[in-house]
Amino acid sequence: MEFVETYRQLLQYKPETARSRVRKMALSFLSAGYRLSHSYAKIFSLPRIQFLYIHHIFQDEEKNLDRMLQALSVHHQFISYSDAVERILTGNIDKPYICISSDDGLKNNLSAAAVLNKFRVSGCFFVCPSIVGEKDPARIEAFARQRLHFPPVEFMTWEDIAELQRQGHEIGAHTLSHINVAGTPADQLEEEIGGCYDVIRQRCGSSDHFAYPYGRYSDFSGLGREITFRSGYRSCASAARGCHIVADGVKTNPADLLIRRDHIVLTWPLPHILYFIARNASAADVKNNYFPY
Numbered sequence: 001m002e003f004v005e006t007y008r009q010l011l012q013y014k015p016e017t018a019r020s021r022v023r024k025m026a027l028s029f030l031s032a033g034y035r036l037s038h039s040y041a042k043i044f045s046l047p048r049i050q051f052l053y054i055h056h057i058f059q060d061e062e063k064n065l066d067r068m069l070q071a072l073s074v075h076h077q078f079i080s081y082s083d084a085v086e087r088i089l090t091g092n093i094d095k096p097y098i099c100i101s102s103d104d105g106l107k108n109n110l111s112a113a114a115v116l117n118k119f120r121v122s123g124c125f126f127v128c129p130s131i132v133g134e135k136d137p138a139r140i141e142a143f144a145r146q147r148l149h150f151p152p153v154e155f156m157t158w159e160d161i162a163e164l165q166r167q168g169h170e171i172g173a174h175t176l177s178h179i180n181v182a183g184t185p186a187d188q189l190e191e192e193i194g195g196c197y198d199v200i201r202q203r204c205g206s207s208d209h210f211a212y213p214y215g216r217y218s219d220f221s222g223l224g225r226e227i228t229f230r231s232g233y234r235s236c237a238s239a240a241r242g243c244h245i246v247a248d249g250v251k252t253n254p255a256d257l258l259i260r261r262d263h264i265v266l267t268w269p270l271p272h273i274l275y276f277i278a279r280n281a282s283a284a285d286v287k288n289n290y291f292p293y
């Protein structure tokens, strides 16, 4: 089976729209203007935790991750996902921190890990057990198209995942089969969220972190939240932009915390990524730590 190996090939499947080109141009103006009127050194020195996550790192994106980590390491310290979560829960954010994660378990995430290793950064990889190690081309094609809106891509095996853990990375849960929590009946949710907890715990030793698919607030629900924490997870993540700050020493109940993560596509220009991160820091608010429902 032919898998997509480069970002160029992905663009043939998902061509850039006129709207996204205009957006990119506007962002270039905005980020350049913002940078002229703000000191990034000052903004980035704010003690906070900024979560960033990717989905894919195709061959032609590897150098971009390297460059991004290099740029962020000037003002930030990288921490593991578990460390980041505990710091928010215990009200202990003493420095500017960045935490990297990746969703969906594509095979090319192994290349992301190789770059993270070079910088001694521990990432968290959120996977869907139903597609781990899948070899059947028809099932891969259907999953990628229906669940990820993607062309056929290779997925990691359980051996790959064990190797990530040996390298010091963490494994998170992303539902059994990448469902939309808000649109799924209650009995199926128990299986998708709770069942995913059990599989990851059995395969990886622990299953502390959950990130729900699609990531908008409207893709999750109060019921999803209840099942998530009842299943045993210690954290739940969205894909809402923003960073986390705390009041020193003030503890948060794990079931009240909704992690915000900024989605990054590695081919985006680095100034755009830095702009998003600076904007988040400028708008930092403890209210960002909590579920909207």
Ligand SMILES: [Zn+2]
Residues within 6 Å of the ligand: 103, 104, 174, 178, 213, 214
């Ligand atoms: Zn996903």
